[in-house]
Amino acid sequence: MLLAVVSLCLGIVLGSGALSTSATETPAPTPTPTSDFTNTLTINGVLRDGDNLVEGAEITVAGGSGFEETATTDDTGRWAVVVPEKGEYTVTLDPDTLPDGVELRDPDKATSTVAADEWLTNTLTRSFPLGADTRQTTGFFEQFLQRLAAGLNFGLLIALAAIGITLIFGTTGLNNFAHGEMVTFGAIVAWIFAVLLGLNIFIAMVIALVLGGVFGYLNDWLLWRPLRRKGVKLVQAMIVSIGLAIALRYFYLMNIGGDTKTMSVGLSDAVVLGPVRITTGSLLSMVISVVVLLLVGLFLTRTRIGKATRAVSDNPSLAAASGIDVDRIIRIVWVIAGALAALAGVMLALYRQVSWDMGFQVLLLMFAAVTLGGLGSAYGALVGSIVVGLFVELSTLFIPPDLKYAAALVVLIVVLLVRPQGILGRKERIG
Amino acid sequence: MDWGNIFGNAVGELISPTTAAYALAAIGLGIHFGYTGLLNFGQAAFLLIGAYGFAIPTLAGAPLVVAVLCAILCSVIFAFILGIPTLRLRADYLAIVTIAAAEVVRYVVTTTGLTDFTGAANGLSGFKGTFAAINPIPQGTYGFGPFTYSAYDWWVRIVGWVIVILASVLVFLLMRSPWGRVVKGIREDEDAVRSLGKNVYSYKMQSLVLGGVLGSVAGIIFILPRAVQPANYTTGLTFFIWTIMLLGGAATIFGPIIGSMIFWVVLSLTQGILYGAIESGAIGFLSTTQAGQVRFILVGVALMLLVIFRPQGIFGNKKELSFSV
Numbered sequence: 173m174l175l176a177v178v179s180l181c182l183g184i185v186l187g188s189g190a191l192s193t194s195a196t197e198t199p200a201p202t203p204t205p206t207s208d209f210t211n212t213l214t215i216n217g218v219l220r221d222g223d224n225l226v227e228g229a230e231i232t233v234a235g236g237s238g239f240e241e242t243a244t245t246d247d248t249g250r251w252a253v254v255v256p257e258k259g260e261y262t263v264t265l266d267p268d269t270l271p272d273g274v275e276l277r278d279p280d281k282a283t284s285t286v287a288a289d290e291w292l293t294n295t296l297t298r299s300f301p302l303g304a305d306t307r308q309t310t311g312f313f314e315q316f317l318q319r320l321a322a323g324l325n326f327g328l329l330i331a332l333a334a335i336g337i338t339l340i341f342g343t344t345g346l347n348n349f350a351h352g353e354m355v356t357f358g359a360i361v362a363w364i365f366a367v368l369l370g371l372n373i374f375i376a377m378v379i380a381l382v383l384g385g386v387f388g389y390l391n392d393w394l395l396w397r398p399l400r401r402k403g404v405k406l407v408q409a410m411i412v413s414i415g416l417a418i419a420l421r422y423f424y425l426m427n428i429g430g431d432t433k434t435m436s437v438g439l440s441d442a443v444v445l446g447p448v449r450i451t452t453g454s455l456l457s458m459v460i461s462v463v464v465l466l467l468v469g470l471f472l473t474r475t476r477i478g479k480a481t482r483a484v485s486d487n488p489s490l491a492a493a494s495g496i497d498v499d500r501i502i503r504i505v506w507v508i509a510g511a512l513a514a515l516a517g518v519m520l521a522l523y524r525q526v527s528w529d530m531g532f533q534v535l536l537l538m539f540a541a542v543t544l545g546g547l548g549s550a551y552g553a554l555v556g557s558i559v560v561g562l563f564v565e566l567s568t569l570f571i572p573p574d575l576k577y578a579a580a581l582v583v584l585i586v587v588l589l590v591r592p593q594g595i596l597g598r599k600e601r602i603g
Numbered sequence: 604m605d606w607g608n609i610f611g612n613a614v615g616e617l618i619s620p621t622t623a624a625y626a627l628a629a630i631g632l633g634i635h636f637g638y639t640g641l642l643n644f645g646q647a648a649f650l651l652i653g654a655y656g657f658a659i660p661t662l663a664g665a666p667l668v669v670a671v672l673c674a675i676l677c678s679v680i681f682a683f684i685l686g687i688p689t690l691r692l693r694a695d696y697l698a699i700v701t702i703a704a705a706e707v708v709r710y711v712v713t714t715t716g717l718t719d720f721t722g723a724a725n726g727l728s729g730f731k732g733t734f735a736a737i738n739p740i741p742q743g744t745y746g747f748g749p750f751t752y753s754a755y756d757w758w759v760r761i762v763g764w765v766i767v768i769l770a771s772v773l774v775f776l777l778m779r780s781p782w783g784r785v786v787k788g789i790r791e792d793e794d795a796v797r798s799l800g801k802n803v804y805s806y807k808m809q810s811l812v813l814g815g816v817l818g819s820v821a822g823i824i825f826i827l828p829r830a831v832q833p834a835n836y837t838t839g840l841t842f843f844i845w846t847i848m849l850l851g852g853a854a855t856i857f858g859p860i861i862g863s864m865i866f867w868v869v870l871s872l873t874q875g876i877l878y879g880a881i882e883s884g885a886i887g888f889l890s891t892t893q894a895g896q897v898r899f900i901l902v903g904v905a906l907m908l909l910v911i912f913r914p915q916g917i918f919g920n921k922k923e924l925s926f927s928v
Contacts, residue, residue: 258725291724347695404911407642407694411849411910414842419903426896536706536838539699547695578710581703588700589688 212431214295215263215286216252218245221274221302225249230269231300235261244269248436258291263298270302277301295432312569314447319565321448327541327561328461329523331554332516334538334545335468336388336509338553341542342485343498343505344396345406349413351513351538352531353420354391358384358514359521359530360428366437373437373522380514388510392503400502417532425528432525439522457519464515465554468508472550477504537564537577540584546594555595559583609875611749616867618750623763624650624825625866629848629859630770631817637853638778639810640790642694645685645701647840648708649815652677653822654831655712658730659720667733671823678819681708682812690807702838713833721833728830731755756828763824767860770817775856777813786810787854846906852916861917873898 215233219226226249233253234240243251255261264283267276276282284298337351358380366376399409439453472478483491484501492498520530541560545552560580567579616622628646635643656674689700712721721727740754777783785806788796797803847866851858877894880886889897915921
């Protein structure tokens with residue numbers, strides 16, 4: 173019953189998304205529930221000559237089983253071919269269809285192959301370098317700075333969502349496994365308003381922030397407050413949040429489909445800061461993250477409600493005895509957590525792309541951040557997030573990129589071995 | 604709508620090897636959570652380790668017994684690695700660390716650097732030879748109605764369910780023994796057991812290893828009718844095993860088995876009915892892809908309702924509630 177209402181509210185928000193995106197044509201799902209049954213397989217790319225996008229060039233994808241399809245680049249230089257299976261393909265650019273004056277950098281490299289074991293994701297990208305080589309070879313130090321900037325950005329982004337997790341844990345004791353879905357919610361709302369409805373990204377961001385807060389409020393009002401009244405135990409509540417996460421995730425999948433969606437809102441221009449190249453989107457998201465985190469910090473330390481929040485975190489019964497309305501504080505915490513998670517979702521969408529399980533993919537990193545910093549401590553969450561963000565990005569200098577999340581999770585396990593209460597946690601919190 | 608076919612498929616799920624594998628994994632998780640109170644959210648990793656621990660040696664030419672022992676040994680080692688840092692921690696830390704460890708293992712087998720061993724994202728196949736070779740059933744098709752299978756399919760089902768029954772008997776006997784009483788005591792009040800001079804840490808570790816070994820054997824049963832696919836071992840798998848365990852009752856003998864049967868029969872029924880309704884035009888607003896997704900929304904909702912309104916499951920005893928925190 174509770175869920176029906178939640179889904180209904182979500183349905184209204186997602187309604188426009190459901191109408192304008194047709195369900196992707198995929199094979200019928202196998203009975204194995206965890207198999208990946210949303211696989212539209214695509215080979216795509218963007219053709220550019222220096223900073224100019226190349227329109228009208230033809231690219232042919234041919235496969236072993238007689239599959240052949242030709243795509244033409246559009247006015248943004250993009251091309252994409254949907255292929256039937258995760259097999260081997262050859263991708264060929266027809267040099268005759270290139271505009272006058274544009275040539276392949278290496279005329280022998282008009283064909284590129286796709287091997288069967290490259291299909292780690294449902295989308296593969298092939299690029300064809302055109303024109304003279306303008307890239308600069310980067311040294312280790314430049315790469316390090318580049319990764320450092322990316323890691324800082326990612327860490328701040330995780331921090332936005334992780335502070336919500338830690339505030340909820342501090343005030344209610346709940347490990348909210350559905351927090352990733354709150355992040356996805358923000359990204360989907362922003363995508364609907366910015367891409368589908370064509371609003372300015374900043375307006376979409378504010379809408380996502382507000383609706384995220386409403387979503388957090390509804391979470392508390394419809395589900396968690398009744399459960400608190402019912403006296404549901406913490407482990408029970410944690411498993412309820414897992415159920416909620418599964419239901420919401422597949423609800424998103426049903427409505428927006430399984431493909432990733434790009435947030436092409438014109439924030440992908442590169443800015444050069446000394447040795448570091450960064451997109452305006454990333455720069456913006458770092459600035460917004462820092463400002464919002466500072467505001468949250470000020471809220472927690474300077475305002476009456478913020479102080480009350482910390483009091484409830486410390487000892488709910490004592491806080492209630494001193495006249496603090498604990499239920500009201502928890503409600504406020506849920507609204508803040510929902511809004512921050514939604515904002516993190518928008519940033520994540522700008523940093524990467526929008527997909528139905530994007531929040532779930534970073535949920536464990538957020539938990540790792542919160543646990544590293546010490547469960548229940550807001551500053552700990554910030555420190556832990558930045559450690560996780562930096563570790564994820566910097567580890568790619570030494571290990572294969574597909575293991576970067578694993579590296580961050582290993583750090584979590586190792587830190588718990590040495591310092592179980594986390595970096596800024598208090599000893600009493602371990603049992 | 605072809606009701607005969609829909610019910611036939613659903614009834615077939617009752618004895619399918621997948622149902623057996625999930626039941627066995629849920630029995631293992633029942634030892635962890637139901638009896639000992641350990642919040643293990645990494646059961647998928649034990650299945651993964653069982654699957655790869657069996658498939659890799661078999662593909663390298665090892666005989667069946669060696670491959671099975673290798674899978675079990677790997678899961679024991681993994682249980683120790685998991686248990687040493689985490690069993691001293693509070694319950695919710697354990698949950699986060701086990702879920703993290705399970706994802707680490709999955710990332711490692713999916714990485715392209717290990718393609719020669721694990722097949723990366725493509726997984727492994729072609730490891731059924733040694734198991735099929737000891738099949739005593741002559742070639743052919745046996746059975747009646749919805750239960751008509753080939754000799755190999757029957758062999759997988761028989762072995763799978765015999766193991767499930769043996770595991771249930773083992774758990775039944777263990778939990779009546781002094782060991783079982785200590786373990787249940789840990790679930791109820793760790794400090795009380797400690798004050799009786801028991802080494803709580805050691806008992807928790809034994810429980811983790813035992814449940815993990817059952818999980819890895821479940822992993823072997825799970826892959827016998829299919830290929831090893833790393834995408835199958837996400838946290839989603841762990842959550843489905845939790846749902847099955849909680850559905851039947853965490854601290855019960857028959858709970859995991861009945862839970863697994865109900866789970867798969869209901870999934871099969873809802874899929875059949877939804878597909879049938881869509882094809883006959885009774886439901887216009889869903890595509891068949893979306894119908895597959897609706898079922899998992901139902902799983903999530905069912906998990907929530909179950910934990911809120913009947914946390915002891917179908918067979919559970921309210922007095923033996925595992926939610927002590």
